[in-house]
Amino acid sequence: MTALPPQPLSPLDGRYRAAMGTLPDYLSEAGLNRARVEVEVEWLLHLADNRVFGTDPVPVETQDKLRLAYLDFGQEEIDWLAEKEAVTRHDVKAVEYLVRDRLERLGLGHLAELTHFACTSEDINSTAYALTVKRAVQDGWLPTFREVIEKLRAVSLELADAPMLARTHGQPATPTTMGKELGVFVWRLERVLARIEATEFMAKFSGATGTWSAHLAADPLVAWPQLTREFVEGPLGLTFNPLTTQIESHDWQVELYDHVRHAGAILHNLAQDIWTYISLGYFTQIPVAGATGSSTMPHKINPIKFENAEANLEIAGGLLQTLGQTLVTSRLQRDLTDSTTQRNIGVAFGHSRLALTNLLGGLDQISLARDVLLADLDGNWEVLAEAIQTVIRAEVVAGRSEINDPYALLKDLTRGHRLGADDLAEFVRGLDIVDAAKERLIALTPATYTGLAESVVKSKIAG
Template sequence: MGSLADITPPIALGALDGRYRRVVAPLVDHLSEAALNRARIHVEVEWLIHLTHSQVVPGVRQLTETEIAKLRGIVADFDAQAIDELAQIERETVHDVKAVEYYLKARMPDIVGQDAAQLSELIHFCCTSEDINNLCYALLVKGAVQTVWMPKAEDLLEQLSTMAHELAAVPLLSRTHGQAATPSTLGKELAVLTYRLRRQLRRVDSTQYLGKLNGATGTYGAHLAAVPEANWPAISRTFVTDRLGLSWNPLTTQIESHDWQAELYSDLARFNRILHNLCTDVWTYISMGYFAQVRGQGSVGSSTMPHKVNPIRFENAEANLEVSNALLDVLSATLVQSRLQRDLTDSSMQRNVGTAIGHSLLALDNVSRGLAGLDAVPEVMAADLDANWEVLGEPIQSAMRALGAQGVAGMENPYERLKELTRGRRINGEDLREFVRGLGLPAEVEARMLELTPQSYIGLAPQLVADHL
């Protein structure tokens, strides 16, 4: 038997790059190894442009607009051939960031002509690898979250919001502790989850993506030694904020502290957990018949039971959310720690960011597709409500309490009287109405209680959806 490892093109080891490639492919532009190297070239190029534009080093000329355009073209034209060339250089340097430096220096003669030797010295000038890498990761994660993950999450919340509004007045029997409880509406229950997810999305959207450029131990030591008259903190700040569009971290060791990453990954994980809660709730509603999976009739639900349509989208989403959170949790816990001024744990750890966000993105896709295949079944919900008239014990005893507080006679022990009627036994509508008629309620209150049904006992549920979603 031949080895699958020898097949060309190579077979993906992981599901994200194999079975689910179509869904997560947009993340390749941000969180792949090739994207990291392209970002390194981008940061190195912008640092060179920034140094010459600011005339930081005496005697070094500014780059022309044509030269700047050609330098930025190296980033824009980064392709498969460039990836291969960079890989060949790295095999010699055995250092990924140094390979980028050499890759750029090799192109300088064609860009700046006879000044290549002089200007090439400003590539990676006074930088440690982490000066480049931390900025790259901030740019890459920002791009992945803002242009790929968030639009998918926002689309899902819009889909959920639409469902919540459409189903705002469809009553269902609530279950607290698994037991029949005060009715709600299907739309209001979806609205609760939508509201929670939106709140987390706002936290993700407010993330500060920090970056630093201050040398081997964060002291600007090499910078000051090379050009002592320059205001290096100001140069660093304007580069990070104005040129790269990041937030400047003024005080670090060799590494940017990664606290912003830990905060972001915790927020993403919390969003995932709420989405997982939605999956399990919708799965349960499907199992109870409250939702019918009627769309996509060509799909096979079970290999042996033709009547079944399994809720696979929600189950798939659950699994991917759990994998995503396992990675996000370890990222947020690990990245905030570094031995003294530097260790390389973060370097290996950050290479898993794409996988973590990829599994979350895949879950978003599955939930969206799952929801699109659902239709509410109000008659099933109505049947459950009609079989549980005992849930009206709550409003009746509450009305009696209010009357007792107002001094109306005969309203003693309302809770206990309803408990005796309803606990451990089923009652129907006529049983309850007979009980109400015997309470001696004021006429207006009695009429209101007699009109009440499990289907109508939904409080302000529709209004809450309209007002807050």
């Protein structure tokens, strides 16, 4: 059997590449290296701006040309770094050599020794990862996550008044509305969204073991902690971590990935619920022209968007959990387990984003079958037993009834029995309660026994 031409091993780089959006721009190996070049260039310029060791600030026009090393980062730089790393066997060192090369091309060779000055690789890596993850989340993942929430909000508000038989433990239960049940997911997701939006993207820049030792040896008069904080929080726009080992401790990453995994778990719950509603006939699926549901059964429209979302959320959740478990620990002052682990950040967010796009597509392809919901309600009048026994209790407390144990009375009437409107009306008329209470109960139907479902969802998630 002949070998295939070179193929992507991951479906994210093959079948699903179009769904990745801008994530590969940040979370690929090339995206990481571009951010590393950015950090190296900006650190050099920051040192010069602060006249460290008597240097003069680099002229603005020349700064702009040097910044092209990362602003115009492309295939030439990718190939250059690959060739250099094959010799150095060290990815960050190859980046340093690239910056030195660009300095020479611009006639700035006299600044070459400011490249990677007093840095350990993790000074560059922690800032580069913070930059790439921040940009990937804010530009490539959060907009789609927010879009899912907003789509779900719109559907929830549209269906806020659609009465539906609830199913606790899978069994008929006190009616609700479809909009209220979907609104619960909006409410849950918005809480997690707030936590993700509050993420601190942290970086360290304090040398080989987080002590600024080499910095002080080079010049003990410079306020190095302040200078490095200004660098991390100024041009890079990150949060500075002043107390670390050789590496930034990754706690912010663990927190972020836990929140994204939590969001995914909620969305997994949503996908399963909608799949179940489809199987019950509550939602009909809108046919897509030309699409095939089954290779042998022409009538089928399969809920594949929700099934694919489930699977991708499970993969993403597993990876995010592994990232959290691995990154939270580093042996003594540094081990290398985080290096390989962090290279899978993009895979985790890729599967998560793929799930989000599937959910968006799925929500666009369903329509509520209100008649099915009403028929289901009309076939389960026994759910009004809760209302009847609660009204009796109120009457007993008010001294208007002497019925003993209303709950047991209704349990005997309804448990294991199917009752209709006439059956319940006849039962209510024979109760020892005032006429006004009887009238309220007789007027009640499963479809109107939804309490404040419509108003609570509208008050909590509208706008």
